[in-house]
Amino acid sequence: MQSIPAATVARLPVYLRCLNDLPSEKTTISSDELADLARVNSAKLRKDLSYLGSYGTRGVGYDVDHLRAQIGLELGLARTWRVAIVGTGNLGRALAGYKGFTDRGFDIEGLFDDDPKKIGKKIVGRTIEPLADLDSAVAERKISIGLIATPAAAAQEVADRLVAAGVSSILNFAPIVLSVPDGIEVRRVDLSVELQILSHYMQRQLLPRDMAN
Amino acid sequence: MQSIPAATVARLPVYLRCLNDLPSEKTTISSDELADLARVNSAKLRKDLSYLGSYGTRGVGYDVDHLRAQIGLELGLARTWRVAIVGTGNLGRALAGYKGFTDRGFDIEGLFDDDPKKIGKKIVGRTIEPLADLDSAVAERKISIGLIATPAAAAQEVADRLVAAGVSSILNFAPIVLSVPDGIEVRRVDLSVELQILSHYMQRQLLPRDMAN
DNA sequence: GTGTGTGAAACTTTTCACAGCA
DNA sequence: TGCTGTGAAAAGTTTCACACAC
The missing domain is CATH 1.10.10.10 (Winged helix-like DNA-binding domain superfamily/Winged helix DNA-binding domain)
Known part of the structure; x- marks a missing residue:
C-alpha cells in the first residue's frame, strides 16, 4: 500500500x-x-x-x-482536473479539440496565446485569451494542469508563470527541457525525440533484414 | 561497442x-x-x-x-528518412506542419485520409491523398516510417497496411495498443495516458502541500 | 483444473566514488 | 587541479515458477 x-x-x-x-x-x-x-x-x-x-x-x-x-x-480520476492550454498553434488547436480529455475528467478551462490576431477567436466553443491573463486565470479558476504548446523559446517563461500561479503539473510539448521547482510534476511529449529513437533502431536493423524468413 | x-x-x-x-x-x-x-x-x-x-x-x-x-x-541522422502521415484531422495537420521534422532529416512524403472531402486539399503545400493509395505509395516512395494520427478504430488496420507495404517503424498517436510483427518498432504518443500519469502524482501530493515553506 | 499472488532470480538502470589522464 | 571513464554498489524492473485459493 x-x-x-x-x-x-x-x-x-x-x-x-x-x-x-x-x-x-x-x-x-x-x-x-x-x-x-x-x-x-x-x-x-x-x-x-x-x-x-x-x-x-x-x-x-x-x-x-x-x-x-x-x-x-x-489514477485520481474520481475527480475532475482543470487544465489550461498555452499556445494555440496547430498543436494547441489539436489539443483543444481532443475528445479524450473531457471524457476522462480533464476539463479545459482556458486557452491562451500572445498573438493579438488570435485573441478573441474561438476554438471548439472556447475563446482564446491573452497570455497576460494567464496568471490570474490559473489562480482564480483553480487550474492545476498546464499544457505548454508554445514554441520552444516561450516555454520556460510560460512554465515559470504557470508554477507561480499555482499549477502543480505540466505537460510540455515544446522541444526543450523545462526547469521547475521540486514537487512540480512535468512530463514531456516530444515528437522529434520519438522519431530520432525510431531512427536509431531502424539504422541498427541494417543488414540482418528478413534473412530468417 | x-x-x-x-x-x-x-x-x-x-x-x-x-x-x-x-x-x-x-x-x-x-x-x-x-x-x-x-x-x-x-x-x-x-x-x-x-x-x-x-x-x-x-x-x-x-x-x-x-x-x-x-x-x-x-541516431541514424546522417541520412534522411521518408515519412507518411495517415489521418489529417487536427493532429495530423499539426504533425504535417511541424518544423522539427524536416530540420532533422525526416521528410514527409505522403499525407493520407479516407474522408473524400479532404482528399485533394493541401496542407503546407502537400496534397492529401486517398487512403486507398497508401500501400502503393509507401512501397514506391520507399517510405519507412508511418505516423498514425487516425481515430482509434482505424489505427490497427492502418498499421497492418503500413507494415505490409514495407514500413519498418510506426509512431502511433491513436489511443490504442497496436499489434505488429516482431522487428517492427512502434512508439506510442498518448496524450490521455500522460495526463492520467500526472493525475496520479497530483493526487498523491494531497495533504503535505506547502507545509515545508 | 484454473488462474491469482508473490517470493526469489535475473536483468536493467542509476548512482557513487575514485583512479588516472591532460 | 579538473574532469573523464568506469568498476562496484544500490535501486528499480521484469520474469520465472509455484504454492495455494476458488
Whole structure:
C-alpha cells in the first residue's frame, strides 16, 4: 500500500483503456487475457494490479467493473482536473479539440496565446485569451494542469508563470527541457525525440533484414 | 561497442538538442554543464556518452562539434528518412506542419485520409491523398516510417497496411495498443495516458502541500 | 483444473566514488 | 587541479515458477 512503482503507474492508464474497450457483456477477465490486450507479460500485469490491492479471484480472474474502479481511483480520476492550454498553434488547436480529455475528467478551462490576431477567436466553443491573463486565470479558476504548446523559446517563461500561479503539473510539448521547482510534476511529449529513437533502431536493423524468413 | 541500452538511446536526442541550442562560441562542454542543461545526473551522462565511444578530454570536457556528430551518427541522422502521415484531422495537420521534422532529416512524403472531402486539399503545400493509395505509395516512395494520427478504430488496420507495404517503424498517436510483427518498432504518443500519469502524482501530493515553506 | 499472488532470480538502470589522464 | 571513464554498489524492473485459493 506504499507508493506504487513509476513503471507500474505508467502502465495503469493502458490497462484502464483496455478494460474500457471491452464488450459490456464481459464481466470478468483473466490476467492472461488483459495482458494480451495490453501487450505485456501476464506476470507483470498481475504484479502491477497487486499494488492496487485489487484482488482477483483465483481460478476466475478479475471483476472488470471493480478493476476499472480501482485503477480509476489510483489514477485520481474520481475527480475532475482543470487544465489550461498555452499556445494555440496547430498543436494547441489539436489539443483543444481532443475528445479524450473531457471524457476522462480533464476539463479545459482556458486557452491562451500572445498573438493579438488570435485573441478573441474561438476554438471548439472556447475563446482564446491573452497570455497576460494567464496568471490570474490559473489562480482564480483553480487550474492545476498546464499544457505548454508554445514554441520552444516561450516555454520556460510560460512554465515559470504557470508554477507561480499555482499549477502543480505540466505537460510540455515544446522541444526543450523545462526547469521547475521540486514537487512540480512535468512530463514531456516530444515528437522529434520519438522519431530520432525510431531512427536509431531502424539504422541498427541494417543488414540482418528478413534473412530468417 | 555492443548495442546501446534503451534508456540511453531515449536520452541521446535530448543531449543532441541541448548541444544544438548552445551558443556557437561554445566549442567545449563538461559533463556537469551538459547534464545540467539536460537535467540528468552527470555520471549518467558520462556513462551514456561512453557507449558512443566518443572520448572527451580529462580536465577539459567534450568537443561540442564532435559530440554532435557522434550522437547524430548513432541516431541514424546522417541520412534522411521518408515519412507518411495517415489521418489529417487536427493532429495530423499539426504533425504535417511541424518544423522539427524536416530540420532533422525526416521528410514527409505522403499525407493520407479516407474522408473524400479532404482528399485533394493541401496542407503546407502537400496534397492529401486517398487512403486507398497508401500501400502503393509507401512501397514506391520507399517510405519507412508511418505516423498514425487516425481515430482509434482505424489505427490497427492502418498499421497492418503500413507494415505490409514495407514500413519498418510506426509512431502511433491513436489511443490504442497496436499489434505488429516482431522487428517492427512502434512508439506510442498518448496524450490521455500522460495526463492520467500526472493525475496520479497530483493526487498523491494531497495533504503535505506547502507545509515545508 | 484454473488462474491469482508473490517470493526469489535475473536483468536493467542509476548512482557513487575514485583512479588516472591532460 | 579538473574532469573523464568506469568498476562496484544500490535501486528499480521484469520474469520465472509455484504454492495455494476458488
